[in-house]
Amino acid sequence: MAAAETSEKKTPAAKKPAAKKSVAAQDSAARVTYLHDLRPAPGSNKPKMRVGRGEGSKGKTSGRGTKGTKARYQVPARFEGGQMPLHMRLPKLRGFKNPFHVEYQVVNLDRLSETFPEGGTLTVADLVAKGLVRKGELVKVLGSGEAGAKFDLTVDAWSQSAKTKVEAKGGSLTAR
Template sequence: MRLNDVKPQKGSKKRRKRVGRGISAGQGASAGLGMRGQKSRSGSGTRPGFEGGQQPLYRRIPKLKGFPLINRRVYTTINVEKLNNLPANSEVTLESLKQCGILTTVKGELKILGNGELNVPLQVKAAAFTGQARAKIEAAGGSCETA
């Protein structure tokens, strides 16, 4: 037999404690609630999560603006419309875009986005493509290769 096995006898019922019924009711003058303060007054105490006027935890957490992704992938993005000035059937990589001056800074791997139109067939090698970008490159007669 363990403490978590102990149950009241079948059919037995314990009466609830009737507090606040005067000094002779068995809980003394303050009904077992202490002398003064919000928790000794009638009515409910404080709502769940109340911290006495201090900014509660559930209001402090949103200031953190979510939680950062560990090992987040950072891309250097470029739209399809910027690739229109390149010569036909040329190979497009991160290095080639930097050499011809289309890209000035490199933040990470190359990702091609689908904004704008493309009229030139190109062989594009990038880390990622959006669905629209892949469709536009292939519609112009080019090819997409994920590196």
């Protein structure tokens, strides 16, 4: 009889479907806000933490822990452990800067001939109005190209080649 019972297979019990959570329970679980989820609002300014100003907040050890080199002091970021630092290994800039150096904006004769094909009396204000130079700076005329017409120029400086080419066309150069 025992052999008949062992050969008989038992059918597993039917599993019950899992109980569904109520809609109210699902909504309340989704809306729970925890303290560690809170962040400052975007664009807000959080004040800088002042450490070492009393036991209440980051006082005493100021967030450095206890003992050890890092608790006692910090070396500068550029410190290389006693090795000759990079800023001292690199070569220095040579020479000197002339304090009396004058910087000019340059205009060549070919640009003047393109912009003012009829020639005429020109001042720095005329060159600024046409966009050849910037306002408020010194202007020098150079002799690249040819003077297409007669120019009577009032500028700050000019090259010798520019002077000969302008005077060859019957023009003149005057310092302002």
